[in-house]
Amino acid sequence: MPSDFEREYKEYIESTTPDFWDKIEAGIAEETTAEVKTVTAVETSAEVESDAQSYVNQDKKVIKWGVVAKRIGQFAAVAAIAFISFGLVSMLAKGGMKSASPAMSDSAAPAAAAEAPAADTAAYDSEPMAEAAYEAEEVDAVMEAEAPAAAEETADEAPALNAEVNSVQFADSDNKKNLMGETYSGAAKAADSESAAEAALDENVYNSVTLVEMIEFSPTERVNSASGDQYKFGLTFTADGVEVNCLITEAEVKAFAEEGVSLTTDGVYNIYVERRGGDEQGLTEYPYVLKVIDKVD
Amino acid sequence: MEDKEFDLCMNRMADGDKDALKAIYENYRAYIYHFLLGILKSKEDAEDVASEFFIRLYKNASKYKPGSGHKTYITTIARNMAIDFLRSKGRESLIEDIFPQKSDDSDVYITEDMITAGTTAGGMGVMADEGAAEDAASADVTANEAIGKVTMEEALSKLKPPEPQIIHMKFALDMTFAEIAEALKIPMGTVTWKYREAIGKLRRCGYAF
Numbered sequence: 275m276p277s278d279f280e281r282e283y284k285e286y287i288e289s290t291t292p293d294f295w296d297k298i299e300a301g302i303a304e305e306t307t308a309e310v311k312t313v314t315a316v317e318t319s320a321e322v323e324s325d326a327q328s329y330v331n332q333d334k335k336v337i338k339w340g341v342v343a344k345r346i347g348q349f350a351a352v353a354a355i356a357f358i359s360f361g362l363v364s365m366l367a368k369g370g371m372k373s374a375s376p377a378m379s380d381s382a383a384p385a386a387a388a389e390a391p392a393a394d395t396a397a398y399d400s401e402p403m404a405e406a407a408y409e410a411e412e413v414d415a416v417m418e419a420e421a422p423a424a425a426e427e428t429a430d431e432a433p434a435l436n437a438e439v440n441s442v443q444f445a446d447s448d449n450k451k452n453l454m455g456e457t458y459s460g461a462a463k464a465a466d467s468e469s470a471a472e473a474a475l476d477e478n479v480y481n482s483v484t485l486v487e488m489i490e491f492s493p494t495e496r497v498n499s500a501s502g503d504q505y506k507f508g509l510t511f512t513a514d515g516v517e518v519n520c521l522i523t524e525a526e527v528k529a530f531a532e533e534g535v536s537l538t539t540d541g542v543y544n545i546y547v548e549r550r551g552g553d554e555q556g557l558t559e560y561p562y563v564l565k566v567i568d569k570v571d
Numbered sequence: 572m573e574d575k576e577f578d579l580c581m582n583r584m585a586d587g588d589k590d591a592l593k594a595i596y597e598n599y600r601a602y603i604y605h606f607l608l609g610i611l612k613s614k615e616d617a618e619d620v621a622s623e624f625f626i627r628l629y630k631n632a633s634k635y636k637p638g639s640g641h642k643t644y645i646t647t648i649a650r651n652m653a654i655d656f657l658r659s660k661g662r663e664s665l666i667e668d669i670f671p672q673k674s675d676d677s678d679v680y681i682t683e684d685m686i687t688a689g690t691t692a693g694g695m696g697v698m699a700d701e702g703a704a705e706d707a708a709s710a711d712v713t714a715n716e717a718i719g720k721v722t723m724e725e726a727l728s729k730l731k732p733p734e735p736q737i738i739h740m741k742f743a744l745d746m747t748f749a750e751i752a753e754a755l756k757i758p759m760g761t762v763t764w765k766y767r768e769a770i771g772k773l774r775r776c777g778y779a780f
């Protein structure tokens with residue numbers, strides 16, 4: 275039979291304890307919501323990363339309107355330069371024909387025609403995209419074949435031909451640049467998504483409930499330091515298949531006890547440490563528990 | 572609640588069963604709240620930390636190792652949460668008052684049976700230590716100087732830390748001295764000594780044991 279005190283004490287504590295069940299339920303609901311958010315964030319990041327990866331890997335071309343607009347601008351500039359060049363050549367040719375004797379006109383035409391490809395080549399040279407000598411030679415060959423024809427006709431046709439060649443070059447160049455752009459863009463996107471994933475992880479890491487592993491550890495070594503003797507804790511754990519061995523200081527353990535921090539030994543890990551018990555003097559008896567949430571790199 | 576029943580509830584909680592938490596809450600609400608109140612000295616703080624305690628218990632149910640003695644388990648968690656709370660509020664001085672550090676374990680050989688015999692019979696069991704004998708004498712003196720029955724709150728206010736915690740654990744949860752010592756991280760000798768002192772003071776206040 276309980277003593278007077280025991281009975282009265284039990285009655286006393288029962289009657290003076292408030293009901294805080296609602297607070298508990300609210301707390302659980304709140305934490306569950308936070309967990310769902312964290313999991314969603316991590317899943318979304320993974321999806322984005324996956325998309326980025328497949329984006330890099332796929333061969334499908336993607337139209338990049340910014341690149342197209344840039345190329346059109348470049349083409350227009352080169353076409354204008356070519357047009358002016360041929361205009362000048364044409365004027366010179368006409369002036370030469372007017373001043374020259376009819377006997378010379380026959381010989382002047384091939385000369386003008388010879389100048390036309392030279393001017394054309396110069397136009398190509400001034401165009402930074404004209405890197406394929408083979409294409410330039412092909413143009414020269416065409417121009418030479420047409421040289422016996424009238425100089426005016428050559429002058430009229432040359433810009434069109436030039437434009438055609440340029441367009442081929444641009445198309446080829448665009449192709450390369452598109453591919454490069456695509457690869458770069460994909461890589462950048464992947465990098466961006468990785469950053470986003472890391473950011474999401476950093477933001478949520480300490481709220482995360484995705485525990486990879488739980489470790490218990492105890493002080494294994496006592497070392498001398500500048501500030502005097504201190505304990506060091508041997509810590510061995512495996513995360514993502516990588517075994518991690520390290521010693522962490524008492525100060526670090528205390529810091530861990532306050533909040534989750536990154537443990538930098540054999541890699542960087544996001545961990546959360548929960549103090550299980552004990553106090554500063556009771557470190558050997560009361561282990562801490564580390565929850566490794568994720569491996570950062 | 573027996574260990575088996577508690578273990579079962581923890582298993583169910585690990586599967587997300589809130590009813591299991593409710594069962595534990597109903598059984599230990601008063602114990603946890605008053606244990607924390609005795610340390611934190613604030614009803615609001617005690618309620619907050621007690622709520623957090625049950626939330627943590629629910630969240631970490633999957634990590635619970637059955638068969639390790641649930642009374643010590645929940646008391647240790649509550650104790651640690653109270654210490655963390657006091658530290659976060661910069662009230663570390665209270666921690667040392669309530670949980671004195673290990674000084675010596677010279678009195679650990681006083682068995683629980685001896686203490687029980689000494690207190691219930693109003694006399695002393697076998698003491699192998701002068702200090703302990705003095706304590707016993709002191710307890711007898713206080714027991715003889717009854718001041719009449721006072722309210723429970725008033726009687727408890729006469730106790731000095733960690734006496735209220737020991738009394739609480741002993742009478743609210745029927746914990747053994749060994750369990751109390753383990754949960755509070757203080758030597759069992761200190762627990763038994765403080766228990767005797769507390770009993771003596773409560774007797775003076777008119778309570779029978």
